[in-house]
Amino acid sequence: MTSSDQWRCIGAATLGEAHARHGVPCQDAWAWAQVNDALLLAVADGAGSAPRAEVGSARAVDAALDALMSIHPLLAGNLEAAGPDAVIDSLRQALSAVHGALQEMAARENAPMRDFATTLLIAVVTPTHTAAAQVGDGAIVCAMEDASKVMALTRPQHGEYVNVTTFITASDFLECAQFCYLPEPARHLALLTDGLEPIAIGYRLGKPCDGLFSGLFRYMEACEEPIMRRSLLEWLDSERIRDRSDDDKTLLLASRLSPMREEVRS
Amino acid sequence: MTTDFIPSAHRPDFDRLPVETNMEQRTPCVLLLDTSGSMGGEPIAELNAGLQVFQQELLQDPKAARRVEVALVTFGERVQPVYGEFVTARDFQAPSLAASGATPMGEALSCALELLQRRRAYLESQGIPKTLPWMFLITDGAPTDQWQHAARRLQQATAEKQLSFFAIGVQGADMTMLAQLDPPRPPAALRGLQFHEFFKWLSSSLQGASRSRPGTAIAVQPIDHWGTVNT
Numbered sequence: 001m002t003s004s005d006q007w008r009c010i011g012a013a014t015l016g017e018a019h020a021r022h023g024v025p026c027q028d029a030w031a032w033a034q035v036n037d038a039l040l041l042a043v044a045d046g047a048g049s050a051p052r053a054e055v056g057s058a059r060a061v062d063a064a065l066d067a068l069m070s071i072h073p074l075l076a077g078n079l080e081a082a083g084p085d086a087v088i089d090s091l092r093q094a095l096s097a098v099h100g101a102l103q104e105m106a107a108r109e110n111a112p113m114r115d116f117a118t119t120l121l122i123a124v125v126t127p128t129h130t131a132a133a134q135v136g137d138g139a140i141v142c143a144m145e146d147a148s149k150v151m152a153l154t155r156p157q158h159g160e161y162v163n164v165t166t167f168i169t170a171s172d173f174l175e176c177a178q179f180c181y182l183p184e185p186a187r188h189l190a191l192l193t194d195g196l197e198p199i200a201i202g203y204r205l206g207k208p209c210d211g212l213f214s215g216l217f218r219y220m221e222a223c224e225e226p227i228m229r230r231s232l233l234e235w236l237d238s239e240r241i242r243d244r245s246d247d248d249k250t251l252l253l254a255s256r257l258s259p260m261r262e263e264v265r266s
Numbered sequence: 267m268t269t270d271f272i273p274s275a276h277r278p279d280f281d282r283l284p285v286e287t288n289m290e291q292r293t294p295c296v297l298l299l300d301t302s303g304s305m306g307g308e309p310i311a312e313l314n315a316g317l318q319v320f321q322q323e324l325l326q327d328p329k330a331a332r333r334v335e336v337a338l339v340t341f342g343e344r345v346q347p348v349y350g351e352f353v354t355a356r357d358f359q360a361p362s363l364a365a366s367g368a369t370p371m372g373e374a375l376s377c378a379l380e381l382l383q384r385r386r387a388y389l390e391s392q393g394i395p396k397t398l399p400w401m402f403l404i405t406d407g408a409p410t411d412q413w414q415h416a417a418r419r420l421q422q423a424t425a426e427k428q429l430s431f432f433a434i435g436v437q438g439a440d441m442t443m444l445a446q447l448d449p450p451r452p453p454a455a456l457r458g459l460q461f462h463e464f465f466k467w468l469s470s471s472l473q474g475a476s477r478s479r480p481g482t483a484i485a486v487q488p489i490d491h492w493g494t495v496n497t
Binding site: 198199200201202203204205206209211212215216219222223227228231232234235238240241244246 | 277278280281282283284285286288289291329392393394395477
């Protein structure tokens with residue numbers, strides 16, 4: 001990956017049937033940025049029970065990108081020397097920064113932090129590595145050069161019951177966080193909120209649906225962006241998908257358009 | 267599972283993408299129904315009519331019909347799980363219950379706790395997500411067997427968030443004793459024989475629970491005209 005590497009990022013969020021029925025806005029948010037050599041991705045899913053979850057999730061993804069940009073030197077720096085621990089530590093710092101930003105916002109608005117409860121998923125790809133962190137449910141899935149080899153960076157994280165999860169706004173967010181580090185750059189990534197879990201993750205083994213993600217990644221490589229963007233939204237909102245999940249659904253896809261070539265890297 | 271297809275550069279065909287066929291999330295509900303002799307006559311007739319309403323209401327909601335699963339345990343002449351195990355609302359057939367015998371509430375509670383224990387283990391082994399199970403006990407009397415041991419198991423289970431428990435007393439029920447089953451939540455008193463209203467309320471609460479999403483606190487709906495709670 002060079003600084004001229006182009007990433008295609010396509011996000012789509014649809015309002016779940018359950019929310020539409022109750023007049024609740026879509027509480028998911030997503031954002032991405034490409035900064036020099038690094039691709040930064042964030043997705044947040046506001047808690048249905050929190051009165052201002054949509055504000056919380058929007059603030060969370062903004063704060064996440066801000067934080068990742070400010071610790072970017074470490075993320076993109078000499079990682080061979082820094083090692084996985086340093087990368088995971090920077091992700092931890094980023095999560096803490098987001099927690100802090102939400103804390104400030106709650107204080108400013110004179111409201112309890114739980115009013116803004118949201119999950120948070122973040123991912124970073126640099127020329128040398130892929131790293132991800134997650135608090136709460138949803139999942140981060142990736143593939144390297146071969147789009148058919150799908151792997152999970154993080155997994156849905158709820159307790160015994162589907163209605164219990166953890167949030168970046170909770171005081172124990174760091175203990176509940178998942179981290180993942182791979183010493184190679186991903187070619188494709190997908191960040192999804194829990195509304196997509198019923199169709200995207202096999203509950204039995206907690207593994208992502210290979211065929212679905214490899215298909216999505218191939219479309220990302222092959223299809224033109226406006227068409228891809230529209231088709232993705234239509235699909236998320238289709239009867240076939242809505243019938244299986246009535247929650248808000250957000251999917252952020254990122255694919256590097258040029259394959260990695262050793263000679264370009266140096 | 268992998269797909270080997272080359273997408274057209276212009277028209278992605280999302281409908282060709284495979285998706286997981288997970289089992290639907292479940293909302294388990296156990297009903298413990300007093301069918302002792304004192305329920306004879308109008309009370310058991312109203313209870314049976316209420317169960318019919320329950321069946322119809324849940325069937326009208328396709329999502330709830332797939333996700334809500336019900337187990338019935340009656341206690342009177344004997345303690346009996348009506349269907350053996352849980353059935354999804356879609357397959358639920360309201361029984362026609364007859365009233366006779368004593369009130370073996372302790373045995374019924376133990377039976378219901380075991381049913382639920384088995385169900386939780388099964389759902390967990392299959393990776394099927396669920397909402398917090400609910401257990402409702404409806405009685406018009408007082409236990410005629412030892413209930414303290416079962417109550418301790420119940421209290422432990424609710425404390426460990428294995429289930430939420432609700433006791434409902436029909437006129438003549440020993441409310442003081444019912445209050446001791448799971449002290450954090452006081453029992454509700456059924457107004458008259460408003461089983462019809464109660465089951466409408468219960469199916470509506472279950473419909474809500476069956477749609478609950480991660481992060482949502484699921485609670486039964488506020489008790490409406492069917493009953494009262496003295497706290």
